[in-house]
Amino acid sequence: MTSSGPLRVCVAGAGAIGCTVAARLQAGGQPVNVLARGDTLAALRQNGICLTDLEGEHQVAVSASASATDFGVQDIVFVCTKAQSLPSILPSLAPLIGEHTMVVPMVNGVPWWYFHAEGSRFSGQVVNAVDPDGALTRALPLAQVIGCVVFITAQSLAPGVVHSNNPHLIVFGEPSGQMTPRLERLRALVEAAGIEARGVDRIRDTLWTKILANLTSNPLSVVTGATLEQLYSLPDLKRIVVKMLHEGLAVAAAYGARVNFDPHTFIELAAGMGPVKTSMLQDYEKGLPLELAAIGDAVLELAQRMDMAMPVTQDVLALARFRGQAVAASR
Numbered sequence: 001m002t003s004s005g006p007l008r009v010c011v012a013g014a015g016a017i018g019c020t021v022a023a024r025l026q027a028g029g030q031p032v033n034v035l036a037r038g039d040t041l042a043a044l045r046q047n048g049i050c051l052t053d054l055e056g057e058h059q060v061a062v063s064a065s066a067s068a069t070d071f072g073v074q075d076i077v078f079v080c081t082k083a084q085s086l087p088s089i090l091p092s093l094a095p096l097i098g099e100h101t102m103v104v105p106m107v108n109g110v111p112w113w114y115f116h117a118e119g120s121r122f123s124g125q126v127v128n129a130v131d132p133d134g135a136l137t138r139a140l141p142l143a144q145v146i147g148c149v150v151f152i153t154a155q156s157l158a159p160g161v162v163h164s165n166n167p168h169l170i171v172f173g174e175p176s177g178q179m180t181p182r183l184e185r186l187r188a189l190v191e192a193a194g195i196e197a198r199g200v201d202r203i204r205d206t207l208w209t210k211i212l213a214n215l216t217s218n219p220l221s222v223v224t225g226a227t228l229e230q231l232y233s234l235p236d237l238k239r240i241v242v243k244m245l246h247e248g249l250a251v252a253a254a255y256g257a258r259v260n261f262d263p264h265t266f267i268e269l270a271a272g273m274g275p276v277k278t279s280m281l282q283d284y285e286k287g288l289p290l291e292l293a294a295i296g297d298a299v300l301e302l303a304q305r306m307d308m309a310m311p312v313t314q315d316v317l318a319l320a321r322f323r324g325q326a327v328a329a330s331r
Contacts, residue, residue, distance in 0.1 A: 007189065008074040009033065010096050012089060014040045014049075014064070016154035016279070017106055018080030019162045021195070023051035026060040028193035033071040034064045035093075041066055043159035053164040055194065073098035076186060079105045082283075083130060083294035086112070090139035097140055102182055104146045104172070108214050108279065109294025110302065112136040113145050114204070117176040120256070122305065129298035146186060147173045147203035149210045152195075153228075153276050166273060168195040173203025208257040212248045213270065214295045215313065216241045218280035219320035222290065228278065232271035240312065241267065247310040251299060254306045280320075287331045290324040292317060 007030065011022040014036035022032045026049070036044055044064035051058045065071065074096045081089050086107065097103065105111060112131040115122050126134055149171045154164040172187055174180055183199045190197035200206060217231050220240060224231070231237050245263055252259055261269075280290055296317040303310050 006031075007076060008071075009076045009078070009189075010035060010068075010071055010074045011078045011080055012068075012093055012096075013080035013085075014044060014160065015080060015082075016156045016162050016164075017150060017152055018078070019049045019156070019160060020051055020053070020152055020154045020164055020168070021078055021080065021106070021190075021193075022062055023049040023058045023060050023162070024168070024193040024195055025189075026062055027051075027058045030189065030193060032062050033074070034062045035066065035068060035071075036064050037066045040159040043161075047160055050161045051164070052162070054167060068093055068095040071096060074101055076102045076104060076189070079103060079107065081107065082289070083107045083109050083291050084289050086130075087135050090136055093140075097144065101144055102146050102186060103140060103144050104148045104186065106148050106150050106170075107294065108210075108218075108291055109296075110211060110298035111147070111207070111294075113142055113147070113175055114207075116142040116145070117174075118204070119177075127298050127301060129293045129301045142175070145175060146183065147175050147207065149203065149206045151210065153273060155277065155282065166276075169198070170195055171198045171200055171203070171206045173200045173206070175203065177201045177203075202258065204255070205258045205260070208248075208252040208255075208259055209261070211295075211299060212245060212252065212259070212266070214278075215248050215299055216244045217270065218278045218295050219292065219316050220244070221278040221281040222284045222320040222323050223316060225281065227275040228273040229271055229275050232267050238267065240316065243312040244310075244316065247303075247313050248299065251303045251306065251308055251310070254308060255302065284324060284327060287327050289328070290320065292321055292324070296320075 010033040011018045012035040014034050022034050026032045048061040077096050114127050115125045151169040153166045154162050187197045187199040
């Protein structure tokens with residue numbers, strides 16, 4: 001990627017997060033190419049993206065296509081798909097990726113690159129729950145990946161129509177922990193789009209914060225149908241959340257993560273997100289596959305590597321998986 005001149009930016013995946021990022025970038029003056037398909041592609045071509053957030057309504061036109069070959073090599077590719085879609089999506093992005101392209105996966109859960117340049121005795125190993133045959137690791141050079149943790153709550157009301165009622169924050173970091181010029185250029189681009197953006201030298205610390213947020217909310221929301229506010233404030237549900245949180249914190253600590261919050265503050269902040277449905281609950285209600293492998297199974301795998309048990313988390317994941325399989329079978 002050159003250090004000057006206009007950037008070529010692509011958002012691969014036009015769900016709630018992808019549309020939010022694309023709309024903010026386009027509204028801020030950065031042209032965006034969007035990879036989409038089906039009804040979403042048709043809606044983007046006809047109407048563009050309509051994002052309603054705390055700053056109002058953003059109606060933007062974007063260049064949209066179902067084929068990466070229509071866009072050519074990009075400087076930055078934001079991958080905004082569900083984790084379970086990565087094995088089919090990443091290889092198709094090859095026409096977008098040149099020698100200096102930054103690939104920024106905006107994906108929930110434990111990422112497939114977790115042990116890349118990580119520095120521990122597990123460095124270079126594969127997280128089997130999210131990359132069982134190593135296909136993701138082979139799909140592109142890991143040196144081109146920039147770690148990313150997305151703190152955006154958004155809901156798709158219709159194809160290309162998204163509502164978000166909380167502040168936007170995205171944290172970026174090199175898996176190696178280096179503070180590089182490309183990391184700063186990425187951060188500045190997103191910051192200029194009106195999204196709070198931070199560059200950090202310990203991206204896995206922030207990653208664990210999001211992993212714990214997803215782990216304690218998404219699977220339980222599928223089991224109960226509860227919103228974030230209900231999960232973290234109703235006594236019966238909160239009691240389960242706290243047990244899962246403590247199990248997850250122990251695993252994070254075993255991997256050397258510095259999680260900068262106490263459990264009480266974590267619960268309060270999560271409850272304050274309001275009556276928001278988790279992304280997994282939204283998928284469940286649509287009969288879509290659930291991100292249980294990245295959000296839950298991968299954490300259990302990391303725990304097992306350290307000979308640690310997560311009994312409450314394991315049970316909640318089992319219940320969520322049953323619910324997901326049952327609704328899929330009924331459709």
